[in-house]
Structures are given as structure tokens and as C-alpha cells.
Amino acid sequence: MFKFRFLPSRRRHLARAINTSRAVIEFDRKGKIRRANRNFLELMGYAACEIVGQHHSMFVLPDDVRSPDYAAFWKGLGDGTIKSGEFRRVSKDGREVWIYGSYAPITNLFGRVTGVIKFAADITSAKLATAHAESQINAISRSMAVIEFDLDGTIRRANDNFLSALGYDADEIAGRHHAIFVDPDEARSPAYAAFWDKLGKGHFASGEFRRFGKDGSEIWIQASYNPLLDASGKPIGVIKFATDITAMVKARRKHEQLALVSERTDTSSIICDAQGRIEYVNAGFTRSTGYEFDEVLGRKPGDFLQGPGTDPETVKRIGMALRDGAPFFDEILNYTKQGTPYWTSLAVNPVKGSDGKIERYISVQTIITETKMRSLEFTTKLEAIGSVNVIAEWNGTGEFAEANARLDELGGHEGAAVSLDTLLDGSLVERLRHGEVVRCELPWPSSREQALWFDAVFSAVIDMNGKVEKFLMFGSDISARRAVVETSISSLNGVIDAAVEIDTIVGSLSQIARQTDLLAINASIEAALAGKAGAGFAIVADRVRSLADKSTSEAGRITALAQESRELVSELSAQLSLLSDTQKGSEDRPAAPLIDDLKNAA
Known part of the structure; x- marks a missing residue:
């Protein structure tokens, strides 16, 4: 201190x-x-x-x-x-x-x-702050046409951009009035005098203005006239910042007739200059986004249409395509003026001049929100289905391409071991190639002890030339059901064998009963011949014959019941065999709608 x-x-x-x-x-x-x-x-x-x-x-x-x-x-x-x-x-x-x-x-x-x-x-x-302001001023001066006036419109100075745009040298305009850039009739009009009167009082003016170059050519500019103020806030001059929009205005005039057509559709049409700035949008764009033409003129679409949910990768692809001058097609999530998200199908095509340089871009956009949401819903459903079912693909030649994770969870093999030809016989593959949907139960090579079986629906994806692009399979795991059916069939076959054995035993009993009855008849005859001495024996023989008759009757009932049981077991066995039939017809296709959806998704 x-x-x-x-x-x-x-x-x-x-x-x-x-x-x-x-x-x-x-x-x-x-x-x-x-x-x-x-x-x-x-x-x-x-x-x-x-x-x-x-x-x-x-x-x-x-x-x-x-x-x-x-x-x-x-x-x-x-x-x-x-x-x-x-x-x-x-x-x-x-x-x-x-x-x-x-x-x-x-x-x-x-x-x-x-x-x-x-x-x-x-x-x-x-x-x-001064350096920042100077940087901004320098940046503006490098990118825009700038000219400075006294309050009465007398020119003080102009930058190179302005001089180049109008075709003058600096000493040709210094000290002259702004009117040299204006149509003579306009310069003499009360509106022009009022224009400079307001500027002289410190008012701001901006918009599109028609001006004329040194050679008399018509030049359109997007400009703002800004008051220059001293420290007390008093106007001391006027500075104008301008952008040459002559090409944009000419393009707008050229497309007026085309606009009459585009105004009648809800599809958004956008025309941008070579720098990606909007020159034109149709009424469909306004109806879709809520933005009026004047709000977007000279702006880049992505600056105000894209939002928090827009995929950055899609934006990156658009930028790369524009830089490469290549056509671009994709789907993107955009936002309306009110902030409402919507899905749109986007097509951008560059328009090149005779020198090969890009002059402008034409973009056509169609709202696909409803379709996209259905697609997303289907994708969600497919993912849910794929979590418990196998979805597999083969290329057009039948070579295995890929499968979802469910196949690996079930221990199924992939690759050459499951080519289409190894899974299906030639007739089924031919039916697939002709556009049929084929359903069948088939075994799938597995790394586990238990056999892997699928209830599978196959379909072919056909391209626009009618050529098979790929094959799809949707398969439900029926290994457990198949094992139960095979076990049941084996058990039923045992029951049938037992029934046959019972029938044989009953036949033997019937034979014994018949022989007993015959012996009883012989005994009765012998008793009759013996007279009183054979009376008691006759009673016993009669009872034996009665018992033999009843044995024969009961044996017949057992035979009938055994026959009925055998028929029922045979019918059940046939139904189980039908259930395990490995070659069901293509007309039995409850999963066909899902396959159609898969084909459409593919």
C-alpha cells in the first residue's frame, strides 16, 4: 500500500x-x-x-x-x-x-x-468486447455487401462485395446519391423521398429491393438499412447490409407456373439454392409444417425442421449427400412450427448446370407418420415374437444367411448344415420359388441331446423382376410336443399289441368253452344211456354245459369290447400320426399373415 x-x-x-x-x-x-x-x-x-x-x-x-x-x-x-x-x-x-x-x-x-x-x-x-465486435463486423463485411451513407443518402464508402455486385469502382460512387442504383421513376416518386426521410430520422428498414448495376442489369438484394448513432443516440449516418438474391428472385419467377401445380398437393416441395437456402416452398409445406414461405425464405430446412428426436446419423447422411452432390432418399423425424413431431419420407435431388456445378436442390417430402408408426409397431411385435420363436433367412440360392438369437438359445446349428435343400425336399423348394407359402414340421440340426423340431412356415421374397431375393422362415419350437406325441404313439402301439394278445387269449377261452360244451353234451348222452344209474351224472353234465354256454357268451362280450378298444386306440393313433405329419399341405397356413408382414418388412 x-x-x-x-x-x-x-x-x-x-x-x-x-x-x-x-x-x-x-x-x-x-x-x-x-x-x-x-x-x-x-x-x-x-x-x-x-x-x-x-x-x-x-x-x-x-x-x-x-x-x-x-x-x-x-x-x-x-x-x-x-x-x-x-x-x-x-x-x-x-x-x-x-x-x-x-x-x-x-x-x-x-x-x-x-x-x-x-x-x-x-x-x-x-x-x-471490441475485438468481438470487430470480428463480427469483419465477418459481415466478408460475407455481405456493405455500403454507408450520409443521412440524406449520399454515399460515403462501400466494401468490395457491394462494388462487385453492382459493377462499380469505389471512386465512381463516393459522394453520389443512392438514387444511382434505383430506377429513375422510383427515384422521383414520393415513396422514395419518404424512404430516405425515415432513414434520416433514424428508422430501420429491411426487405427485398430492386436495384440496377452500372451496366443497367436488374439486381435484387435482401437488405437492411440500419441507422448509425452517436454517443447521445443521435443519427449520424446509415449503413446497409445486403445479400444478392437476384438468382433467387429469378428462380422464384421461373417456378411460379410449377408452383400452381405443387400448391394443389399436400406433399411438401422445397427448392433451395446451391448453398441449401430455401428459395421456394409450396402450400403443402406450409400445411405440413405450419411455416409460411416468408418465414423460411433464405433459411436452411434443417435449421428449423429438425429437433431433439431427429436422428443425428440421418442428418449426417444428408450432409454427406449434399456435399457429394448425390441424390438422397431416407426417412427422418421433423418438427412442425408448433413443435409437433412427424415422420416424413425425404427425397433430395441436386440440379446441376451445364458446367456440372450444382445450382439448386429440389426436395420432395411426404408425411408418413401413420405408416411409420405402424412399421414401428410391427417391429416391436416382431421383436416380441422373435424372443420366443426362430426367424431365419436364406439367400436366393438357398444358402443360410442369418437367424435371430432364439435359434442359438435352442442350440440350433447355423451355416451349410441348414441350407434350404437339406431342410426341405425339392418339391417344397420349387413351390416356394413359385410364390407359395409352405408350412411343415421339420427337424433342425442341434448341439443338444434332445431332437430340435420346428413347426415352420416358409416363404420367398420376390424382387420386382420376379426373382427370388431371399427365403424367410418363421418357426415355433415343438420339440417337447413332438416328443410327447412320439411317446404317446409308442405307448398306444403297445396298447394295440396288448389288445391283440387279449383277443388271442379270449379266442382260446372260447375254444375251451366250446370243447367243454361238447363234452357236456357227450356226457348227457352217456347218462341217458345209463338210465337211472346216470341220472345224477346227467344233472352235472347239464350244469357244465350251462357254464360253458355262459363262458362262450362272456368270451364273446370280451371279444367285442377288445375289438371296440382296439378300434378306438387305432383311431387315436391315426390322429396322433396326423398331428406329427411332417409334410402338411401349404393350404394349412395359419402363420401366413405373419410371413406376409415379414416379406413386406424385408
Whole structure:
């Protein structure tokens, strides 16, 4: 901190005010730091102990320190010359600091320089703002036509872009009136006088204007006339920023007749210049997006149609196609003016001139939101179905191409082992090639012990030339069902064999009953011949014959029941065999609608 108690009162107060409001630092005559106030230390980020005794060069960029100008700077201060101006310095953390500083030599009673004191103000923010503004002005000047006028329309100066657009040299227009660029009838009109009267009062004007070049050619510009104001806000001039839109206006006129056709459709039509700026949109575009033509004229479609849900990869593909000058077709999610998302089918075609250079782009867009949502819904359903079922593809020659993850989960093999010819016989493949849907149950090579069986539906995807592009299969795992059916058939066959055996046994019993009955008849005859002595024997023979008759009757019933059981078991066996039939007809196709959807999706 600087001490001022030995100064006269008024000068002391003045010195304190400077010390409070300015960054102050003192050096010896060679630039070595003696002291600095708090403002300076805070500005540069140092503590006093870090800088006292160090040279001023610690605040200066190394290249500047090594320059002859820096040496001359301190020599001049040592000779008693005051230095002031804007200086670039470097803080402790390496940050650039701009100051407006005054370096004043300190002299003794004999006029000899004994040191240097610097009073500085931080102008970093203002310097950066000025640099930013200058960069913007330079960027505008490089990209636009700029011309400056007095308040009455007298030309002060114009940049090269403006001079080139109108065909003049700078000395041909300086000091002349703006009217040289205007149709004579317009220049004499009250509207033109009112135009400059308003500009002279500080009003702003913008729009499309018709102007004329030095050679009399018609030139259309998109321009803004902006007032130049002094520090008090008083108008002191007019500056115009303009873009040559002559080609755009001519193109717009040329397409007026085509617009009559395009206005009658809900399909969006967009015409852009070679830089991708919109020259024309039809009424269908307005109805689809909510944007009017004047809102989008000169803008790039992607700048306002794309939103948070738009796929960046699609945007990247569009950019690459435009840069390559290639046609582009895709689907993209865009947004209306109200922020409503919608899906559109996008087709962009470059229009080239005779020199091969792109002159403009024509884009046709059709809203496909409903179709896209159905497609997304189908995709979701397909993914759900594919999680429990196998979906496989073969190329047009029948070589296996790919399958979903479900096949791997079931342990199924891929590759040559499952070519179409190994899975299906030739007649079924031919039916597929002729556009039929074929359904059948088939075994699939597997890495597991249990056989893998599918209830499969096959279909061919046919291209526009009628050639098979690929084959599709949708298969449900029926391995467990197949195993149950085969086990049941085996068991039923055993039942049938048992029934046959029973029938044989019953036949034997019937034979025994008949023989017993015959013996009983013979015994009765013998008893009758024996007279009274054979009466008891006759009763026994009669009972034996009765029992034989009943045995024969019951054997017949057993035979009938066994026959009925055999017939029922045979019918059940036939039904199970039908269930496991490996070659069902193509007319039995409950999964055909899904295959149709798969073909459409493919």
C-alpha cells in the first residue's frame, strides 16, 4: 500500500483517490518492481512478496520481452519519457489482461529519473468486447455487401462485395446519391423521398429491393438499412447490409407456373439454392409444417425442421449427400412450427448446370407418420415374437444367411448344415420359388441331446423382376410336443399289441368253452344211456354245459369290447400320426399373415 501522509492535504486526498480507483505499481528506472497496491495485485493475481524485486517483464509475453520495442520502451522511461496507451499483460494464471496504463517517470530535485510509477485501469472486458465486435463486423463485411451513407443518402464508402455486385469502382460512387442504383421513376416518386426521410430520422428498414448495376442489369438484394448513432443516440449516418438474391428472385419467377401445380398437393416441395437456402416452398409445406414461405425464405430446412428426436446419423447422411452432390432418399423425424413431431419420407435431388456445378436442390417430402408408426409397431411385435420363436433367412440360392438369437438359445446349428435343400425336399423348394407359402414340421440340426423340431412356415421374397431375393422362415419350437406325441404313439402301439394278445387269449377261452360244451353234451348222452344209474351224472353234465354256454357268451362280450378298444386306440393313433405329419399341405397356413408382414418388412 502506498503512503501519502507527508503530502499536502489536497494532494494527499487526490493521491488516495487514485490509489483506490486505479491499479498502481512502482518500478526503479530499470524496471525492477518496488511496490504495488492492492488493486494491481488483485488484477494480476499475485501477492506482494511474489513480485517485489522482480522485473516488469514477468507481466509480459516472452516474445514481447525479447523484442527491440520492449527494450526501447524502458530506455524511453529511463530517459524521462511518459508512456501511455493500451497494453497486453499476462496474469499469474496465464490469463491475458488488457490495461490502459500511464507510465510516469519519477524524478528527484535535480531532474534525474529515479523510478517509474504506473497507473492502470483494467480494460480487458471492453477490449474483448471490441475485438468481438470487430470480428463480427469483419465477418459481415466478408460475407455481405456493405455500403454507408450520409443521412440524406449520399454515399460515403462501400466494401468490395457491394462494388462487385453492382459493377462499380469505389471512386465512381463516393459522394453520389443512392438514387444511382434505383430506377429513375422510383427515384422521383414520393415513396422514395419518404424512404430516405425515415432513414434520416433514424428508422430501420429491411426487405427485398430492386436495384440496377452500372451496366443497367436488374439486381435484387435482401437488405437492411440500419441507422448509425452517436454517443447521445443521435443519427449520424446509415449503413446497409445486403445479400444478392437476384438468382433467387429469378428462380422464384421461373417456378411460379410449377408452383400452381405443387400448391394443389399436400406433399411438401422445397427448392433451395446451391448453398441449401430455401428459395421456394409450396402450400403443402406450409400445411405440413405450419411455416409460411416468408418465414423460411433464405433459411436452411434443417435449421428449423429438425429437433431433439431427429436422428443425428440421418442428418449426417444428408450432409454427406449434399456435399457429394448425390441424390438422397431416407426417412427422418421433423418438427412442425408448433413443435409437433412427424415422420416424413425425404427425397433430395441436386440440379446441376451445364458446367456440372450444382445450382439448386429440389426436395420432395411426404408425411408418413401413420405408416411409420405402424412399421414401428410391427417391429416391436416382431421383436416380441422373435424372443420366443426362430426367424431365419436364406439367400436366393438357398444358402443360410442369418437367424435371430432364439435359434442359438435352442442350440440350433447355423451355416451349410441348414441350407434350404437339406431342410426341405425339392418339391417344397420349387413351390416356394413359385410364390407359395409352405408350412411343415421339420427337424433342425442341434448341439443338444434332445431332437430340435420346428413347426415352420416358409416363404420367398420376390424382387420386382420376379426373382427370388431371399427365403424367410418363421418357426415355433415343438420339440417337447413332438416328443410327447412320439411317446404317446409308442405307448398306444403297445396298447394295440396288448389288445391283440387279449383277443388271442379270449379266442382260446372260447375254444375251451366250446370243447367243454361238447363234452357236456357227450356226457348227457352217456347218462341217458345209463338210465337211472346216470341220472345224477346227467344233472352235472347239464350244469357244465350251462357254464360253458355262459363262458362262450362272456368270451364273446370280451371279444367285442377288445375289438371296440382296439378300434378306438387305432383311431387315436391315426390322429396322433396326423398331428406329427411332417409334410402338411401349404393350404394349412395359419402363420401366413405373419410371413406376409415379414416379406413386406424385408
